[in-house]
Each structure stands twice: as structure tokens, then as C-alpha cells.
Amino acid sequence: MSSPLPDPTDLAILNALQDDLPLVSRPWNAIAEQLGITETEMIDRMNRLMGAGIIRGISPVLESRHLGLHAATLVALHVPEERREEIADIISSCPEVSHNFQRDHYYSLWFTIAAKDDAGIHAVLEEILTRAGIPPSDALDLPTVKKIKIDVRFSFVPSQTREIT
Known part of the structure; x- marks a missing residue:
């Protein structure tokens, strides 16, 4: 209906x-x-x-720098498909991780880490890789250099009506 x-x-x-x-x-x-x-x-x-x-x-939407978290990174991991759920659970168990999502890509798990400084980022990433048994060569660490945009809003206008199925 x-x-x-x-x-x-x-x-x-x-x-x-x-x-x-x-x-x-x-x-x-x-x-x-x-x-x-x-x-x-x-x-x-x-x-x-x-x-x-x-x-x-x-x-x-929290401004992490005001909370003392001055370092952030986006990490992409290559993980075996059969271990994806297990490794996603390891990643999600870390309080420093705010997003964890799957992509249809060689690097199939992507997640963000926020910490006080770069040393904190590296410690969390090292812990995740160790617990997951993933070699560092299977991780892309893409640190935040400059925040460009955070406030995305969509303008909804009445002419865009349709049915939900």
C-alpha cells in the first residue's frame, strides 16, 4: 500500500x-x-x-574542534568479504569512530576517526588494524587537511510530491 x-x-x-x-x-x-x-x-x-x-x-551536528578533537581522518580498508561484518563491528566499537560504512570497492570499509591530535588518530587506527588482523598496507589513511563544508541542507518545494510505495 x-x-x-x-x-x-x-x-x-x-x-x-x-x-x-x-x-x-x-x-x-x-x-x-x-x-x-x-x-x-x-x-x-x-x-x-x-x-x-x-x-x-x-x-x-557537533563541532569537534570545540570539544578538543583537533585531528580527524577518513580511513579506507581493504577487507576480505567474509570478514566484513566482523571487522565493521571492531571499527564501530571504537568511540573515536563517528561513521563506518561499506562501499562496493576494493576498499570496502570506510570510516572516520576524530581525536585530540595526530598521535591519537594513529593509536586508534593501529588498534583497529591489530584487532582486525589487517596489515597497514591494506589501509588508506586520508587525514583532514582543511574542512571545506559541513552544513548541507536541502530545499524542499511543494511541486516535488509523489507516492511512497
Whole structure:
């Protein structure tokens, strides 16, 4: 069964969720009031959008340097296909890792590490490689040199409506 999506109110919600959330006890109510709907309708629509896979989650975007994390890197690993899940679990168990994803590529696991300094980055990467039994030659370490962009937003306009299947 398909349900209509997105209507102009759904699109307005998607636009609003990309902005700074109000720091109040009931942020959904504050956004709902701005959009001219009730808090209950706002929550119901968000749940429907989540159920449809349009919204995957709502989370903060943290500025790591303000938290004392001055070094970051993107790592690509070549791993045997039969060990991919096991090694992904090892990577994801490290609190310094913020993203861990699979690619259809020779380097099939990619992840980011943030730490206080380069020595911290190298220690985490060495720990991951040791625990996974992966030689350093199967890792690409691509350190952040300069942050170019972090704030990506999509503008949703009412003319882009369609059905969810």
C-alpha cells in the first residue's frame, strides 16, 4: 500500500528540521506552531516520514574542534568479504569512530576517526588494524587537511510530491 507523500506540510517539516531546533522543553510544539499545525500532527507526520525512510534520524551536528578533537581522518580498508561484518563491528566499537560504512570497492570499509591530535588518530587506527588482523598496507589513511563544508541542507518545494510505495 502506498501513502501520499510529501505534501506541502511534510516538505515544510523537512525544511524546518534542517534548521537549529529550538532549545525549549517541547521543540516539536515550537516548530508545529511556526508551521500552523498541532504538536500531535507534527509528531505523527515525523513518524510517518521515518516509517517511509525519508527521515532516518534526528541528531546534533557537533563541532569537534570545540570539544578538543583537533585531528580527524577518513580511513579506507581493504577487507576480505567474509570478514566484513566482523571487522565493521571492531571499527564501530571504537568511540573515536563517528561513521563506518561499506562501499562496493576494493576498499570496502570506510570510516572516520576524530581525536585530540595526530598521535591519537594513529593509536586508534593501529588498534583497529591489530584487532582486525589487517596489515597497514591494506589501509588508506586520508587525514583532514582543511574542512571545506559541513552544513548541507536541502530545499524542499511543494511541486516535488509523489507516492511512497
